[in-house]
Amino acid sequence: MTDITIALSKGRIFDDTAPLLKAAGIIALDDPETSRKLIIATNQPNIRLVIVRASDVPTYVQYGAADIGIGGKDVLLEHGGAELYQPLDLNIARCRMMVAVREGFDYESAVCQGARLRIATKYLRTARDHFASKGVHIDLIKLYGSMELAPLVGLADAIVDLVSSGNTLKANHLKAVEEIMPISARLIINQAALKLKRKTIQPILDAFSDAVRK
Numbered sequence: 001m002t003d004i005t006i007a008l009s010k011g012r013i014f015d016d017t018a019p020l021l022k023a024a025g026i027i028a029l030d031d032p033e034t035s036r037k038l039i040i041a042t043n044q045p046n047i048r049l050v051i052v053r054a055s056d057v058p059t060y061v062q063y064g065a066a067d068i069g070i071g072g073k074d075v076l077l078e079h080g081g082a083e084l085y086q087p088l089d090l091n092i093a094r095c096r097m098m099v100a101v102r103e104g105f106d107y108e109s110a111v112c113q114g115a116r117l118r119i120a121t122k123y124l125r126t127a128r129d130h131f132a133s134k135g136v137h138i139d140l141i142k143l144y145g146s147m148e149l150a151p152l153v154g155l156a157d158a159i160v161d162l163v164s165s166g167n168t169l170k171a172n173h174l175k176a177v178e179e180i181m182p183i184s185a186r187l188i189i190n191q192a193a194l195k196l197k198r199k200t201i202q203p204i205l206d207a208f209s210d211a212v213r214k
């Protein structure tokens, strides 16, 4: 039987993917939340999970270290998608990529007046493309997390970040001023693996598709 490696991150992606894996008859033998193991066996001897940082999932699949991955559209856009086949929107880990500012900040006026905006984000490519399409001049500041802090301490005028419930923005007296795009997690497959291991990968893909449609 052909060996298959599936890359995914722990936390919300693993939690939301576990039911889809189950629908494909795949059950992890350890819980990545409690185990320190990075390679997790499943009930299917030829299928293993590798637990990586969310932003590293496309890299593992691109280089063929994993055959299949599950990653957010946010992460896939930043990566660029080289060598990746993206056949399925899993409709999980749903949120929105937004521009947000301090509650008192007049974003519309700043944009209308052609002000140069300082934007803090971990999503450089997405932010660059968004503001370029609006013709807004920006300086980008790369952060790795807690973006909501940046406008509060004068590091940036605005942030580009993910918003789901809106609770994080509210707790930090920020407001969303623009939606850039809806985000959800996608199945990604290494293009060479799809050709060489199609017989094993296709039934997994089909089971995921059926489970998503239900």
Ligand SMILES: Nc1ncnc2c1ncn2[C@@H]1O[C@H](COP(=O)(O)OP(=O)(O)OP(=O)(O)O)[C@@H](O)[C@H]1O
Pocket: 009, 010, 011, 012, 013, 053, 054, 055, 056, 071, 072, 073, 074, 075, 093, 094, 095, 144, 162, 163, 164, 165, 183, 184, 185
């Ligand atoms: N608040 C949220 N609600 C729903 N989905 C979200 C939310 N925040 C992030 N996501 C989605 O879940 C994915 C994984 O998020 P997670 O928080 O596990 O990783 P991360 O901290 O963003 O990444 P990394 O560990 O690489 O820094 C994101 O790439 C995004 O697609």
Ligand SMILES: O=P(O)(O)OC[C@H]1O[C@H](OP(=O)(O)OP(=O)(O)O)[C@H](O)[C@@H]1O
Pocket: 145, 146, 148, 161, 162, 163, 164, 165, 166, 167, 168, 169
């Ligand atoms: O609108 P909300 O429901 O409050 O969710 C938004 C928060 O979720 C994400 O962070 P996450 O929880 O992944 O923490 P992280 O910054 O450590 O990745 C995102 O970066 C926001 O901070």
